[in-house]
Amino acid sequence: MRADVEALDIKDVTANWVNAVVLQSQIEDRIAALADLAHTPLFFGRLDYLHAPGADGAEGAEGEQFYIGRRHVHDADGDPMVIDWRAPVSQPFYRASKKDPQDVGLRRRFGYTGGELTAYEDEDLTDAAGGDQASRLLQSEIERPRVGPMRDIVATIQPEQDEIVRAGIGGTVCVQGAPGTGKTAVGLHRVAYLLYAHRERLARTGTLVIGPNRSFLHYIEQVLPALGELNVAQATVDDLVAHVDVWGNDSPAAAMIKGDARMAEVLRRAVRSGVTMPDEAVVVVRGSRRWRVPAYEIEEMVRELLARDIRYGAAREALPQRIAHAVLVRMEEAGEAPDDRVQDAVARSTAVKAAVKAIWPAVDPAKLVLRLLSEKEFLAEHAEGVLSPAEQREIRWAKPARSVRTAKWSAADAVLIDEASDLVARTHSLGHVVLDEAQDLSPMQYRAVGRRCTTGSATILGDLAQGTTPWATSSWREALAHLGKPEAAVEELTQGFRVPREVIAYASRLLPAIAPGLAAATSVRESPGDFAVRQVAADALDAAVVEACRRALSYEGSIGLIAADDRFGELGAALTAAGLPWLRPGEETSAEARLTLVPAPLAKGLEYDHVVLDEPAAVVAGEPDERTGLRRLYVALTRAVSGLTIVHAQPLPAQLLG
Numbered sequence: 001m002r003a004d005v006e007a008l009d010i011k012d013v014t015a016n017w018v019n020a021v022v023l024q025s026q027i028e029d030r031i032a033a034l035a036d037l038a039h040t041p042l043f044f045g046r047l048d049y050l051h052a053p054g055a056d057g058a059e060g061a062e063g064e065q066f067y068i069g070r071r072h073v074h075d076a077d078g079d080p081m082v083i084d085w086r087a088p089v090s091q092p093f094y095r096a097s098k099k100d101p102q103d104v105g106l107r108r109r110f111g112y113t114g115g116e117l118t119a120y121e122d123e124d125l126t127d128a129a130g131g132d133q134a135s136r137l138l139q140s141e142i143e144r145p146r147v148g149p150m151r152d153i154v155a156t157i158q159p160e161q162d163e164i165v166r167a168g169i170g171g172t173v174c175v176q177g178a179p180g181t182g183k184t185a186v187g188l189h190r191v192a193y194l195l196y197a198h199r200e201r202l203a204r205t206g207t208l209v210i211g212p213n214r215s216f217l218h219y220i221e222q223v224l225p226a227l228g229e230l231n232v233a234q235a236t237v238d239d240l241v242a243h244v245d246v247w248g249n250d251s252p253a254a255a256m257i258k259g260d261a262r263m264a265e266v267l268r269r270a271v272r273s274g275v276t277m278p279d280e281a282v283v284v285v286r287g288s289r290r291w292r293v294p295a296y297e298i299e300e301m302v303r304e305l306l307a308r309d310i311r312y313g314a315a316r317e318a319l320p321q322r323i324a325h326a327v328l329v330r331m332e333e334a335g336e337a338p339d340d341r342v343q344d345a346v347a348r349s350t351a352v353k354a355a356v357k358a359i360w361p362a363v364d365p366a367k368l369v370l371r372l373l374s375e376k377e378f379l380a381e382h383a384e385g386v387l388s389p390a391e392q393r394e395i396r397w398a399k400p401a402r403s404v405r406t407a408k409w410s411a412a413d414a415v416l417i418d419e420a421s422d423l424v425a426r427t428h429s430l431g432h433v434v435l436d437e438a439q440d441l442s443p444m445q446y447r448a449v450g451r452r453c454t455t456g457s458a459t460i461l462g463d464l465a466q467g468t469t470p471w472a473t474s475s476w477r478e479a480l481a482h483l484g485k486p487e488a489a490v491e492e493l494t495q496g497f498r499v500p501r502e503v504i505a506y507a508s509r510l511l512p513a514i515a516p517g518l519a520a521a522t523s524v525r526e527s528p529g530d531f532a533v534r535q536v537a538a539d540a541l542d543a544a545v546v547e548a549c550r551r552a553l554s555y556e557g558s559i560g561l562i563a564a565d566d567r568f569g570e571l572g573a574a575l576t577a578a579g580l581p582w583l584r585p586g587e588e589t590s591a592e593a594r595l596t597l598v599p600a601p602l603a604k605g606l607e608y609d610h611v612v613l614d615e616p617a618a619v620v621a622g623e624p625d626e627r628t629g630l631r632r633l634y635v636a637l638t639r640a641v642s643g644l645t646i647v648h649a650q651p652l653p654a655q656l657l658g
């Protein structure tokens with residue numbers, strides 16, 4: 001297939017230079033999409049249908065065999081050899097069971113080692129009596145040690161996951177799932193599925209995956225390209241709202257208030273506060289004649305525009321046209337026959353422009369937020385009845401800022417500017433947005449994400465127990481309401497693919513304290529996990545941690561040393577002194593360097609084969625309050641695929657003692 005594309009000669013079909021360039025770039029994209037990926041086999045499954053699909057199980061209709069793979073492959077005659085995993089014909093590979101065989105007689109799974117076919121496994125679905133047996137190939141895929149960035153799971157998507165992956169594009173889906181239940185994997189595969197099923201629509205409107213930070217995005221960035229999808233944008237919430245340079249920090253209390261949905265009302269009022277009713281008529285001079293639109297008539301237009309549900313900026317553009325229209329009516333009454341060009345000219349006349357500038361001034365969103373946070377009276381006027389005086393004091397800057405450029409903007413301020421920008425001009429909506437680690441967003445951040453999919457749909461992924469911001473959501477219903485998708489379905493994933501049984505049981509001791517009401521995750525991993533807790537004297541801690549890392553390095557796979565932020569420097573030095581090369585999150589692991597030193601706040605969403613967790617008490621103490629600290633610890637405890645070693649000198653948090 002690649003050779004066919006490479007052999008295309010476009011000389012005769014391109015009428016001009018632009019066509020040639022566009023066509024050539026499409027050809028190059030196609031060649032890139034058809035690249036061979038080392039270790040990525042073309043197919044991983046086979047379905048033997050009892051009847052040809054589409055023949056409606058007609059008597060005598062012969063069965064048909066399909067190979068299922070990451071992409072569609074056809075032979076020299078154009079006949080399909082491998083069917084894309086996303087095609088309807090492939091669906092039974094993920095969903096069929098003995099109870100519901102979906103006209104499939106036999107399901108075959110292929111096993112590969114380093115890209116070479118080494119095993120296969122058959123499942124006879126016609127024998128309804130025998131129970132569904134567990135798949136060895138699936139199990140070994142789950143148990144496989146992890147190195148490097150996240151990989152796709154197309155060969156082993158589970159039925160409960162598949163339902164979410166193939167959910168229709170029209171609806172927004174919210175997935176609550178314990179650590180390692182495959183939320184991220186499911187979200188990414190859902191994008192791939194939607195791009196397959198609605199390619200043209202999404203090519204036009206765009207898709208976006210939102211993750212918590214750069215190292216996380218780096219960790220997942222190869223999944224979609226490996227599935228042939230090269231055009232999905234990735235961003236953090238901070239990237240979305242990057243209207244200003246952020247270099248300030250808020251106190252947790254101030255950030256809470258700035259992230260509160262009530263700020264939307266404060267901003268709405270502030271944006272419109274500049275609108276003033278005219279106190280004099282507008283007089284337009286054309287040739288020897290003067291046309292006068294009285295103040296009361298313009299006031300009516302202004303009131304009507306204020307009452308309508310349109311953006312501030314759109315109304316500002318409409319007003320000169322309205323005034324010009326009033327002038328035109330007068331011209332016609334006087335027997336003139338003005339056309340559209342005259343209306344435009346009047347709308348652009350100095351008199352009308354000056355009037356609009358005074359009545360409906362332009363709003364610069366950043367300047368507006370700067371004023372709110374700097375000027376006591378301005379904030380008080382628009383926050384009246386919305387924020388208490390104490391809350392207003394809390395969010396006001398101690399030192400008023402002089403200019404947008406020099407202000408010490410915080411991340412929460414940037415979100416406020418984004419809200420104000422949307423009040424002025426509608427934010428462009430994408431076709432589909434995936435929001436991962438969604439539990440950590442503030443209501444104002446949910447609004448920022450929501451306005452990027454007003455006309456599209458979203459996949460919201462998260463775990464209430466892993467919320468580590470002071471404003472983390474406690475209810476998906478609330479979060480979805482802020483997103484503007486209150487009708488979204490909330491699904492739950494419960495089977496854990498990452499964390500071994502013993503480790504998840506240990507971490508789950510924290511659940512009653514951090515998320516009462518959430519059930520503990522189960523683990524589908526067979527290995528009980530290599531789990532140890534070691535207490536040492538305070539002056540022996542660093543050495544013991546280094547030793548634990550050295551031991552972990554004797555196994556296959558990646559190693560993560562997770563520690564409180566303020567232990568980073570000391571542990572980094574200790575590892576270096578001991579001659580152990582180490583990486584920072586986001587840096588590529590290699591055969592020589594498999595150990596990553598991970599500050600606890602960056603551990604979210606990542607996984608390592610072996611985790612060494614340094615001083616849990618310090619991880620808890622690194623957060624502003626105990627509940628957040630315990631949640632941070634819960635995240636750190638649930639990163640391990642095969643083994644977890646806890647090394648501590650201080651006593652463990654009481655909640656862990658069970």
Ligand SMILES: Nc1ncnc2c1ncn2[C@@H]1O[C@H](COP(=O)(O)OP(=O)(O)OP(=O)(O)O)[C@@H](O)[C@H]1O
Nearest residue numbers: 153156157158179180181182183184185497498605
């Ligand atoms: N069906 C599956 N088959 C094989 N592996 C799977 C499957 N589902 C998930 N996994 C693996 O389990 C691990 C955890 O998945 P993922 O990171 O998507 O979980 P998560 O729910 O997002 O976790 P967290 O809450 O910690 O962010 C990954 O290595 C993923 O590849």
